[in-house]
Amino acid sequence: MSESRKLGTALRGWRDRTAPATVGLPVGGVRRAAGLRREELAQLAGLSVDYITRLEQGRSTSPSQQVLSSLARALRLSAAEREHLFLLAGQSAPGPGQLSAHIPSGVRRLLDQLDSAPLSVHDAAWNLILWNPLWAALFGDASSLRGRERNIVWRHFAGLPGRVSHTPEQEARFEAAVVADLRAATARYPTDAGLRSLIKDLRGVSTDFARLWDTAIVGVHETDTKTVHHPDIGTLTLDCDVLIAPGSDLRIVTYTAAPNSEAADKLKLLVVIGTQAMTEDSTPA
Numbered sequence: 001m002s003e004s005r006k007l008g009t010a011l012r013g014w015r016d017r018t019a020p021a022t023v024g025l026p027v028g029g030v031r032r033a034a035g036l037r038r039e040e041l042a043q044l045a046g047l048s049v050d051y052i053t054r055l056e057q058g059r060s061t062s063p064s065q066q067v068l069s070s071l072a073r074a075l076r077l078s079a080a081e082r083e084h085l086f087l088l089a090g091q092s093a094p095g096p097g098q099l100s101a102h103i104p105s106g107v108r109r110l111l112d113q114l115d116s117a118p119l120s121v122h123d124a125a126w127n128l129i130l131w132n133p134l135w136a137a138l139f140g141d142a143s144s145l146r147g148r149e150r151n152i153v154w155r156h157f158a159g160l161p162g163r164v165s166h167t168p169e170q171e172a173r174f175e176a177a178v179v180a181d182l183r184a185a186t187a188r189y190p191t192d193a194g195l196r197s198l199i200k201d202l203r204g205v206s207t208d209f210a211r212l213w214d215t216a217i218v219g220v221h222e223t224d225t226k227t228v229h230h231p232d233i234g235t236l237t238l239d240c241d242v243l244i245a246p247g248s249d250l251r252i253v254t255y256t257a258a259p260n261s262e263a264a265d266k267l268k269l270l271v272v273i274g275t276q277a278m279t280e281d282s283t284p285a
Contacts, residue, residue: 004058004059004060004061005058006088007055007058007085007088007089008055008056008057008058010084010085010088011052011055011056011071011075012056014075014077014081015035015036015038015041015056015075016034016035016036017035018035018036018041018075018076019034019035020035020036020040022076023036023040023044023074023076025040025044038052038053038056041071041074041075043143044073044074044143045067045070045071045073045074046070046142046143046144046145046146046150047067047070047071051067061090062089062090063089065086065091066194068085068086068089068091069100069101069102069129070101070129071085072085072102073101073102073103073129073130076105076108078105079102079104082102098189098191098192099123099124099125099127099185099189099192099194099195100123100248100249101123101127101129102248103121103129103130103245103248103250104245104248107245107248107250107252111130111132111252114132114254115132115133115134116134116271117134117254117255117256117267118132118134118135118137118138118139118238118254118255118267119131119132119134119135119252119253119254119255120132120135120252120253121250121251121252121253122152122250122251122253123249123250123251124181124184124185124188124189124249124250124251125151125153125181125182125185125192125194125195125198126151126152126153126178126181126182126251127150127151128142128145128150128151128152129150129250134267134270134271135255137270137271137273138163138228138230138255138267138270139162139163139164139228140163148198148201151198152178153178153179153182153198153202153209154198154201154202154205156174156175156178157175157202157205157206157208157209158202158205158206163228163229163230164226164227164228164229165227165229166226166227170224170225170226173219173222173224174224175208175209175212175219176212176217176218176219177219177220177221177242178219179209179212179213179217179219180217180218180219180220181251182195182198182199182202182213183213183216186199188249199213221241221242223239223240223241224239224240225237225238225239225240226238226240226255228255230266230270232273233266233269233270233273234266236257236262236263236266236267237263238255238256238257238263238267239255239256239257239258240253240254240255241253241254241256
């Protein structure tokens with residue numbers, strides 16, 4: 001059996017064993033199998049259904065590291081399974097000098113329990129790699145976004161639309177913190193070509209980023225507020241915290257509201273509304 005066929009067989013096996021409930025998908029409706037449908041895996045991984053089909057049938061070779069990392073996250077592969085996936089695709093899993101989007105199982109279980117607050121997970125370069133349903137309901141479903149559209153630093157400095165507004169002071173703190181994060185990431189992941197390309201393109205698209213990068217600005221993430229403009233529930237102001245997952249270099253961003261506040265009531269309403277409007281607006285913060 002060719003390597004591409006082995007890869008397809010492994011992907012089908014992992015997809016068949018993954019119950020929808022374990023990845024936050026509804027279980028309703030008639031299902032021919034207990035595992036994920038191709039359409040569901042495509043949505044979770046941010047890939048097209050046709051591409052998933054070609055991979056499983058052995059008709060697509062040499063998937064990129066980004067694609068493999070997305071599949072590993074969507075299928076919740078263990079560290080050993082993730083490494084096996086890369087080997088089947090003829091690649092080595094990202095080493096110490098490259099960014100990793102792997103979410104340890106313990107961190108994943110913790111995130112699964114935090115369903116009452118919008119949260120998102122980013123790698124060390126601020127690429128969005130995971131979000132919960134309440135985050136999608138608040139900011140818009142990100143599953144249709146590709147490449148740089150999923151990078152929070154690129155979205156900000158390139159002026160892509162979003163639902164968050166900042167005061168000048170908040171914007172200055174945010175920019176200083178994320179630029180410092182990228183500078184630190186280049187030191188920790190010196191061989192990551194995607195990170196180097198991101199820095200180069202950010203310098204080209206934004207004079208503000210280039211100025212901050214050249215001045216070696218230092219910033220840290222502290223508890224701050226974010227003003228979010230939602231098309232259905234209006235404007236709400238939330239506390240925003242950035243947590244670092246121990247031993248993984250992942251950034252977990254959480255949004256919370258003070259008990260009994262107007263923002264807390266709106267978040268409760270958003271839980272009821274769910275993601276009904278997601279197909280109308282798929283732009284994240």
